[in-house]
Amino acid sequence: MTDHLLSKGARGRPRRFDPNAALITGRALFHTHGYEALGIAAITEAVGIRPASFYAAFGSKAAYFERIAEAYVAEVLPLETFFRDDCPIIDSIAKLLGEAARTYTACSDQAGCLILESLRADRNDEGRRIALRIAQIRREKLQAFIARGAPAVALIATDVVTVTMAGMSAAARDGVSCVCLEQVAAVATVGLRSLIEGGA
Amino acid sequence: MTDHLLSKGARGRPRRFDPNAALITGRALFHTHGYEALGIAAITEAVGIRPASFYAAFGSKAAYFERIAEAYVAEVLPLETFFRDDCPIIDSIAKLLGEAARTYTACSDQAGCLILESLRADRNDEGRRIALRIAQIRREKLQAFIARGAPAVALIATDVVTVTMAGMSAAARDGVSCVCLEQVAAVATVGLRSLIEGGA
DNA sequence: GAATTTATTGATTGATCGCTACATAATTCA
């Protein structure tokens, strides 16, 4: 991680910056400002490089964002952590929603979910297209997990979880507190429990 | 409405276009593309005027959007329609959420709520600032209505409704169907009923 | 040392952004 400059067998002039660090920096910037509002100039200034170096390393703004978004979805609220076969599905969902409330409000400068917030853009926005693909994969994964414990209502339960998380992400960006979102998650869980356990 | 060209007492050269029609056109465009993604060029082309005429009539893009957003919030899902004193608060909320599901999916090119979707932007985005002010006023109004029927849990119930509507608006933009959103609204209502009626 | 390879710097490119200056056209009021 710190030996990015060494790269023994590399020919040519070595990089003067760490691409991984640049991805971390970019993640924070995209999370704060969004895909469209964040310009190359702001990225390169924050990383401490010139545009040409940025494009040599990452190819394009879209490719740069895609790498960041892929890493984000793999790290933040990974579904495998919550859905285990020895745990009632409703408990898994409750834990997921509660943890989402905390994650989305952990840093006021980067509130909400990077992926879900990147969906809020024009249809033809490149950032939205990338985020949409990632969000759909995640959604299918979630639905598969829920289907294992509640096959009859998996689709609607997945929609409820998805809508709730999107709403919590939006609310977090509008400044709603962690405690409030935890309560929202709890109320949503009540409805979901009723749905899954076959209540009215 | 059709006599905008007459305006008996008006001095100077008369307008060649209907500002009200231009507001309608702009509402559809903003709803489809969002504040930032919609440029003056696209607006003026759709309305059939030149930029100079646009600025003479509306002052700025922000002022134009503000007039559209104010009209939108007054017309779409007006809270007074749903909250009446002779109706249990949970029924009012259920009707509001159900109608939101239908409204948000009525037109696929303008899915979701114009105000809520305009909140998804950079903090310093002018469109977001305008939408945020309108959304906050609406939120306070909603909380006041809910407090009349359920004062003890008005704050959290308001948060749940707000989050659910924001999530439904986002889902509608991602292509989720009306039927699915109606089911989501129904599940959310179950949780809210439990909250309001003091259940577990 | 010479050739090759890769990354850097610095200066731009063409497109688009919101917005406006200027002259002209069309109307009302005196």
Add this chain to the structure above:
DNA sequence: TGAATTATGTAGCGATCAATCAATAAATTC
């Protein structure tokens, strides 16, 4: 009829956008 007023068309402002070009620098390979 002429002055005042308002809207229009043309043309372009400075700023910013993502992305790139040519020249140079720093490494490896031969």
